[in-house]
Amino acid sequence: MIMNTNAKATLTTRSSQRTTVHLGQPPAGDFGRAIPASGTHRQPSRAAPLRGRSWRPRRAPRRPAFILLLVLIVVVMASLAALNFSRSMLNSHESAQLSSSRLQARMCAESGAQAVRLFLSYTKNERLEQGGTWENDLFYARNVIPDTAAARRGNYTIISPALDEMGNYTGIRYGLQNESAKLNLNTLVQLDSLAASGDLAASATSELAGGDTAGLDGLASEAGAEDLLSGLASEATATTASSFATNMLLALPGMTEDIADAILDWIDEDDLPRPYGAEFDDYYSQVQTPYKPANGPIESIEQLLLVRGVTAELLFGYDADRNGFLDQAETTRMNNGMMAGAMPGQAATMNMDPNATPPPPLGWAQYLTLHSMEKNVDAYGLPRININGDDLETLYAELVEVLGNEEWASFIVAYRFGGKPGGNGSSPLVTLASMAAADSSAEDGALGSQLGSLQAAGEQLNAADQGQAQPWSMAAFDAIDLTQAGSVTFNQVLDVIDGTITLPQGNNEVTYTSPFASGPIELAFSTPLLMENLTTVDATAIPGRIDIMNCPHEILRGIPGLSDEIVDEILIARTDGSDSETRNYETWLVVEGLITMDEMRALLPLITCGGDVFKAQIVGYLEGSASFSRIEAIVSGAGDIPEILFFRRMDHLGRGFDIPTLGQRLDATLPGGSMMQ
Template identity: 30%
Template sequence: MLLRSKNEQPGSRTPRRRGMVLLAVLIVVAILMLVAYQFHNLMSAEHEAVHASNRVSHGRFVADSGLHYAAFVLSYPQSVGLNDAEGSILVSPIAIYHNPSVFQRRPVNAMLPRYQAYFSIVAPRDPEDPLAGSQPLRFGVEDESGKINLNALLQLDSTGNRAREMLQKLPGMTEESANALLNWVRASAVDESANGDMLYYSSLGYQTKYGPFESAEELLLVRGITPRMLFGNDLNRNGILDADESSGGFGYGLDRGLSRLLTVYSREQNVDSTGQPRIFVNDSNLQTLYDSLNTALGESLANFIVGYKLYSQSESNGSGGSGSSSGAGGSGGSGGGGGSGGGGGGPRQAGGGGGPGGGGGGGSNNNVQEGTLTRDDLDLTATSATSIGSLYELINAEFTITKDNRTTRYRSPLQTDDVSSLRDLLPEVLDKLTTSQAAELPAGININTAPREVLLTLPDITEEEVQNILDNRPTADTDPALGYLYRTPAWLLTEAGFQQDVVQRLAPYITTRSFVFRVQVIGYYEMGGPVVRLEAVIDTTGGRPRFLHWRDLSELGRGIDPRVLQTLGP
């Protein structure tokens, strides 16, 4: 018998369940799945972003390692063979121009293979380089001494006339722009153009600095200097003419602007190739001077230099003077010829001299014999002596000493007609001696690395002389063992055949030494990834590197594909 509920009526049906709770649960689960999926995507994207950010940061550290690596090898070039000779601290222009063994694909250790990274140090090739068209980049650094230092120009010529002439010879430089650059550096306004500049700057909300430039970008504050003039059409600073840089009214061919020709960073210490202070050739203590010269250059040169200071005198008018029993005749022109000697006078009166060659010689006594100077012929207790204005005066110089009615002529060991001897001795003289007591000299133009446009700005130089420099200076094909020949400007005489008076005229404006370098480092991963480009200017004077300028060029774009770095020739 079936039991029925009291409320159940005969013939009634049971209500149907519609599954609303199950449907609600399914909807909630779907929503939670979507939320979880969105959260997963968000976290995955965040993870990828953090990973990419870490790789970029790591790439920047890799590039930064390259900067510090460059600072070390340039400050201590002997550690990797970048110096110009054994025992020298000077960087060889041959070794830093294109040196893949030192500057290409330097590894930075990583814990995992996928994080293996490298850095390469690159620079644009010189337009005179035959490979510049096919391989615009090289593995090396850029020498700041190969440019005109704007801060040094007025140190060499306080009037600014010579500096103005040099600047106006640069491509695209107008007289107004040259005046504006010099007025910015001058201690005060000196002409109407400076007053006009003051009014112009006032309209922009700043004033003329009246002080040295501190960065290349500061030139953009100067009236008439535009970004196009300063940086040319190399918009991303990679040294390569990209597709978007060859259009837009920029013309044809790569143009790096004035930044390739001007600098504010170069320096030159008054030290020899070993880093020791040079010998001041006009030291009033002749005994100390003689001992130093004897140690550095040997007895022959020491005897002549001190004897030249004691017994000769150069005068700007080139006329010969009178000499006494121990006097000397004068020398005119470029160390050749002689003035009149002889005549009465007190002990050790010097005959006149003249011309850039200096020296004395050519007394009136016809019975003149050649002699070899010894230490006993020198009065090292003398309290006065001729001041040497230029070391090039010692070339072809001579003087005479008259004793017991006998006149003896003494000639300089530095003779232009004996190139072999001059090649050995003159570089040592220019390296070890100085006519200035200053610890630092006005930064000159490095004739070993300067481009043609910069060399053409040198005072009174001709295009033929510039071409002579370019043809005879060291190149990438020069034997590194010959680097010592180019340590001083002596090679202009011994290798390029320049006349002595020409080299002496150029001497205040030129150098062959480099202490400040511009470096561009590319940091990249072996298996692909972000590329970081950093640029810095490194001052290596005194073996204590300093970063004068630092910039992350990555903001200008990748610029250089790391795969291209693998295809560059040796």
């Protein structure tokens, strides 16, 4: 038993001596002691130290930081992905904001177009009560999107070219541009039809010559008078009327006769070239890519670029951004003779071609239109009375109501039975041709003399009738059967002034003079009533006449028969501040003595003092943002419901005006509200 215990102790001691202690610490003394068996007395013993071996600490195994580096790379990549995602979201947000701003600006501009439609739905008097169309705060910085932040506050402004007191384009104004203040190309070509109506003038003149021709110089007999006046009327009108349209175009700055004739050849229906014009056979068939002229109404002013000789520089001038106003850069190009769009350093066109005609500053586009029209209603929006109506009983009742004078109403109705065509018997066409010839060069002096003789003959014949006539009376009207249809139609409302009617009385005929006299005082009282309430056609609108109160002076000077002196008087009258009622109608020219009544009759188909079709250049914008939308719209108020005849976006040409010019509405700060009044 003792031996077994000692043996175990020895084994334990040897085993303890082989035990290795880690981390550089020597083995504890307890490790060298034998563990006695259970129930056995433990004897202390000392293990002998190991000889020939030195104690060394055990090294830990190497563990490289690859995992940490991998984690770092993953974190960086995730961060970059998050950054790119954030940037993408920010870009998408900014893009969405930009798209939203552009859409808002576009909606502001289109709101302006609808506001113009609403404004033109009012009657003429209602428009004037709200400030009119020329310069009106309703067209300046009208708020559509109220907000406290300028970047979210949206407005629209309507801008048009302004005219100075001499009728020159200069500056801008906040209003609409009357298309009747321009030359209507589609109706201009219809002046050529006046040449064909020379036969009508001759016919009317023959009727005059069929009367008493005694006392007329150079007329030996009634037959001779008829032949002379008929032939002279036909020749004169055919010669002069054919040049009306060309001369009106030649009044435009930079226009030449060959381009004017080419434009008219492009629009007229025939294939016969004018003296300096161009048709398909002689020009357009020979270009590199042949094409045919329209030979009918054109649909846009830009279509003129297809006409021989018409260039973009002539059509749009130096106004590169088409805003109707020359900025500093455009003015510099014009002063240096540089065409619009020329690059810096490019040689001036004037230096390259000394004979080159500089284009007008704003181009011909500012002088031409395709849409001018006037609504055939009175200032309250009521249809005018057609004095050529078939129901004469109803006509008489309506005339008494609007004129308030039975004598006037009865004479107008009686005129339908025995009136002299053309009012006092003169031909408006002959008068117009005479006016144009009198204002032309000396080489047309013979024609002017002939036309003057023709006009004088008509006046003398009428004077002879007037000398044998008696004043109109209601007693003569009582003998007229209003259930019968009238045999005479009015050419124009002014036919009643100084007119005569011849009615049967027993076996004789009696001639009566008109109660509408042509004296200045009488005209000042009668013409506003006549022009406001009466018409000779059932048409809802009258196209093509020129608004003499708002057109540039070049258009005025191109109207046949208006001399430079008359044009200057018109320009002075436009700025003298007069609020006379007669100035609302084109007949103010004869009321104030600028022209005669015969000349007024001749000019009446060409001129007016109104118009119901307007061009609007509308800029929608956000005050604190670069977003904008610029549109050009032509809106017609000549129908029952105003409609947009032409619509074009002009964003590609820039905003056109800076924010201070367009206007800011710092008071429009109520979200959900509106500054529209």
